Amino acid sequence: MRAGEKVREFYEALLAAWGPQGWWPAETPLEVCVGAILTQNTAWRNVERAIENLKAAGALQVPALWALPEQELAELIRPAGYFNVKAGRLRNFLRLVVEEYDGSLEQLFELPTERLREAVLAVRGIGRETADSIVLYAAQRPVFVVDAYTLRLAFRHGIVDLDADYETLQEAFAGSVEKDVAVWQEYHALLVRAGKLHCKKQAPVCAGCPLQKFLEEGEPREPF
DNA sequence: CTCCTGTAAG
């Protein structure tokens, strides 16, 4: 089976097995942006705690969040880890929204997709994965999000090399499934679930994985 | 490559 063909069938198999994941779990676009920054190299459970704190403080709105002193913000997001770094990153993003787009995420999101991605990516502390998560899930634009789970899974299935860069990985997926926001949102969410439950960092658990039947040699490529 | 950091699971 060709790589592109596999990528298409992965999606069908994952969706059939697990159904829609309902991503991104957030009530507002701003909450998506905040969550995307807070979840950098961090378990989602800890991000939830930080977001609960922000909500309890009434700080999950642009003006209130921007008004918070950085140290207080850091204290609120402490459970998400790297809190000093992330407080700065959140403020960097908020600064863009407040100073360039009149404090309006909607206004920022009016940019054409490619310009929007570049604008978000230009923020200190927002790299490609975080930028693409914001563009796909908060702005609802067709950009395929890839992450460490995606690389691991794609490598083990022989779709890309282990040293594949972000764009290569992104093209391998985006170029092989229907260009549709809802589909891409769903696919990334399903890949994350597959990575968590089966395509683990050490010792993948292929038994019971919806993608096991696609393994060429009956087992994942090594070494990861 | 190292640093940033809380939390939970092994």
Add this chain to the structure above:
DNA sequence: CTTACCGGAG
């Protein structure tokens, strides 16, 4: 105790 976590910067 160590590893991993929906990474990114220097």
